Amino acid sequence: MLFAAIIFILLAVVFVILSKPRPFEFEPQDTLLCVAHPDDCVIAGAEYAVGVVRAGKEVRIAYLTCGAEAPGSDMAATRRAEARSAWQSLGVAPDRLTFIGLPESTIEDGPANQSPEELKQAELVFTNLIVELTPNASIVIPARGEFHVDHQTTRAVALKAIAASGRNDLLVLEVPEYNNFVSFRQAPERALRTILRSVPMGSRLIRPYVGRAHYVDGGPGYAFVHDASRLQEKRRLLGHFASQNEQSLLGHFGYATVYRPANLASTDEPAALRGLRVNEHICDWTVMVVYAALFALVLRMAFLLAEATKDMFAVLEVVAAAAVLMSVAYVGRVRRGRATLMTALFVWSGALGLVVGVFSDS
Numbered sequence: 496m497l498f499a500a501i502i503f504i505l506l507a508v509v510f511v512i513l514s515k516p517r518p519f520e521f522e523p524q525d526t527l528l529c530v531a532h533p534d535d536c537v538i539a540g541a542e543y544a545v546g547v548v549r550a551g552k553e554v555r556i557a558y559l560t561c562g563a564e565a566p567g568s569d570m571a572a573t574r575r576a577e578a579r580s581a582w583q584s585l586g587v588a589p590d591r592l593t594f595i596g597l598p599e600s601t602i603e604d605g606p607a608n609q610s611p612e613e614l615k616q617a618e619l620v621f622t623n624l625i626v627e628l629t630p631n632a633s634i635v636i637p638a639r640g641e642f643h644v645d646h647q648t649t650r651a652v653a654l655k656a657i658a659a660s661g662r663n664d665l666l667v668l669e670v671p672e673y674n675n676f677v678s679f680r681q682a683p684e685r686a687l688r689t690i691l692r693s694v695p696m697g698s699r700l701i702r703p704y705v706g707r708a709h710y711v712d713g714g715p716g717y718a719f720v721h722d723a724s725r726l727q728e729k730r731r732l733l734g735h736f737a738s739q740n741e742q743s744l745l746g747h748f749g750y751a752t753v754y755r756p757a758n759l760a761s762t763d764e765p766a767a768l769r770g771l772r773v774n775e776h777i778c779d780w781t782v783m784v785v786y787a788a789l790f791a792l793v794l795r796m797a798f799l800l801a802e803a804t805k806d807m808f809a810v811l812e813v814v815a816a817a818a819v820l821m822s823v824a825y826v827g828r829v830r831r832g833r834a835t836l837m838t839a840l841f842v843w844s845g846a847l848g849l850v851v852g853v854f855s856d857s
Contacts, residue, residue: 526552527632532560535646559597634653637671640676658759671708717755793845801855
């Protein structure tokens, strides 16, 4: 047991070290931010754009959707105005913002709310903007594995536009905003919190993960780890998007952005996202190994407890029966959505270990 604990701690330390982003190492260039919604421009691009503006370079932003279900709605107009206000405060003129104005998708994981014809027109707009970029310019696009279908669509349209432009001198940076992928390799704290919240009563004691976004595959990327002023500017700019709840934006996205050169040959979703779905998350093997080890530990501890006390307490069989009834009750709770499958497995493991320990002859 001690040896296993030491191995687990060492692996945890390694994963924490490997998941930390490196200092950003690319020079600022004229930049095009290709984003899905009006607030995504700040969430994904502000920290890089601050350096671009400071270097006297140009920032352009292209928005795929209007940020509302109906392009002509008051909300769409409000979100356009918020985007213009945010960037104007940084010195970026309103005419540097291009609003394609497609309807946004109201359900994060799909289906997309844009027609093929609309996306073809969007691709043409993106292509023209990319062709106009100066030599060795930069483009920022959503990362692979994004949870929101509009982010996935924006990435796909941007990659098609880059290919159609014929430009091979561009630095294409991909940025994650949020995804439902859980991995100790990519985000150790998120993985640990996800597991602990699955333990019975854990969701009441452990807060959900909020922090820096992470990639679903590959390395951790780069961040402006030695320039806190960029993050301060990002947080300030998020304050312009009052329609999206400033405090909510700061709570979910007020953390350092990570950037990474995109693999332009990879247009499909990463294989990792076709992994095992656990509740609302997609977990890789590192998380599943920890889950399996914890289930085995709970089963073993319940067994040993029953073995040690069954000669002392005549009521232990009643306790075991109660544990079985509780585990049966959790079948119903899982079916009604009042408990997750992983929480139920912890209960079932403990009940099984208790029953086996009570009725064992050894």
